[in-house]
Amino acid sequence: MELQTLKMQYFRQQIDRGIKNIISAQQSIARERSAGSEGGRGKALADALTNVRHSIADSGQGVAAEVWVPLQLRFVDMKEYGNWRIYNRQVWGTLYRDTLQEVKYEFRDWVRKHFPEMLKQVE
Numbered sequence: 098m099e100l101q102t103l104k105m106q107y108f109r110q111q112i113d114r115g116i117k118n119i120i121s122a123q124q125s126i127a128r129e130r131s132a133g134s135e136g137g138r139g140k141a142l143a144d145a146l147t148n149v150r151h152s153i154a155d156s157g158q159g160v161a162a163e164v165w166v167p168l169q170l171r172f173v174d175m176k177e178y179g180n181w182r183i184y185n186r187q188v189w190g191t192l193y194r195d196t197l198q199e200v201k202y203e204f205r206d207w208v209r210k211h212f213p214e215m216l217k218q219v220e
Contacts (some may be wrong), residue, residue, distance in 0.1 A: 106209055108160040108200060109153045115196035116164055119187050123170070125156050126183045140171055142183075 124146045131139025145167035153162045166184075192200040 101199060103208065103212065104204070105155050107204055109155075109197055111200050112153055112160060112162050113151075115191050116151050116153075118148065118163060120151075120164075121185050122187045122191065123166075125177070126181060126187075130179075130181060142167060142173065145169070187193045 124143060127139055127143035127146055131143050149164065149166055151162065151164040153160060155161075170184050173179045173181040174186075
């Protein structure tokens with residue numbers, strides 16, 4: 098397996114995990130906000146977050162990810178609409194604090210774990 102292909106596989110795997118972590122955190126926040134209330138914005142948002150679609154593909158310069166999120170997700174993040182901290186805090190915190198650090202510092206360990214014979218050829 099070529100090293101470039103291996104890198105793309107690793108990046109797709111890490112970004113997919115990051116996106117799933119974001120969606121899980123957003124679902125948790127929406128469920129927490131809707132607890133104790135009959136229906137309303139929190140319940141509708143929690144329901145909408147159960148069907149979030151995303152795709153990850155190789156692009157000409159790396160890996161590209163697309164996530165289709167409910168439109169109201171952006172509005173409940175605004176202070177005048179609730180300041181839920183459900184979008185920006187989750188996306189930026191998870192992708193830039195967690196996922197980017199893993200991509201930067203754990204690639205060699207991942208290759209060592211999943212493809213030990215490849216490292217023997219390189220070293």
